[in-house]
Amino acid sequence: MKTFKVNIVTPDGPVLEDEANMVIATTEAGEIGVLPGHIAMVAPLQIGGLRIKKGETTKVIAVNSGFMEVRPDIVTILAQSAEKAETIDLARAKIAEKRAKAKLAQEKNKLELQLAELELKRAINRIRVSEGRI
Numbered sequence: 001m002k003t004f005k006v007n008i009v010t011p012d013g014p015v016l017e018d019e020a021n022m023v024i025a026t027t028e029a030g031e032i033g034v035l036p037g038h039i040a041m042v043a044p045l046q047i048g049g050l051r052i053k054k055g056e057t058t059k060v061i062a063v064n065s066g067f068m069e070v071r072p073d074i075v076t077i078l079a080q081s082a083e084k085a086e087t088i089d090l091a092r093a094k095i096a097e098k099r100a101k102a103k104l105a106q107e108k109n110k111l112e113l114q115l116a117e118l119e120l121k122r123a124i125n126r127i128r129v130s131e132g133r134i
């Protein structure tokens with residue numbers, strides 16, 4: 001089966017460098033599956049789970065926004081943050097979820113509300129990826 005390179009990079013440094021048969025990402029336009037030889041493109045990403053398939057194994061990464069650059073032989077993800085499922089601190093994500101929900105219930109300021117919504121999305125995404133629900 002053909003493979004291509006996958007790199008995930010964040011401001012904290014590289015998170016993953018691997019080979020894949022297929023990458024499934026949640027772009028702003030919806031879910032997209034990338035196979036070897038895909039035409040070149042750049043797509044903005046949502047907060048979501050990125051699935052990297054190689055043979056029978058699938059790795060899941062919690063990705064927080066950013067961009068995916070696709071070329072026929074390499075996919076590069078530039079994300080604000082990204083965590084492999086096994087490195088996610090589930091307790092921390094659950095605390096972050098509670099904090100964001102509390103803020104959403106009290107906050108009046110529009111910008112703060114938008115920030116709390118994003119915090120909640122990040123936390124829920126990490127929880128789902130960590131629990132294998134993506």
Ligand code: ATP
Pocket residue numbers: 012064081082083087088089090092093096119122123126
């Ligand atoms: P928190 O409120 O728990 O800090 P956050 O969503 O504000 O969460 P970010 O600003 O997105 O955190 O990320 C800051 C750094 O912490 C990044 O390097 C990110 O990968 C890491 N990080 C955040 N939450 C977790 C988690 N639950 N498990 C592992 N790493 C995390």
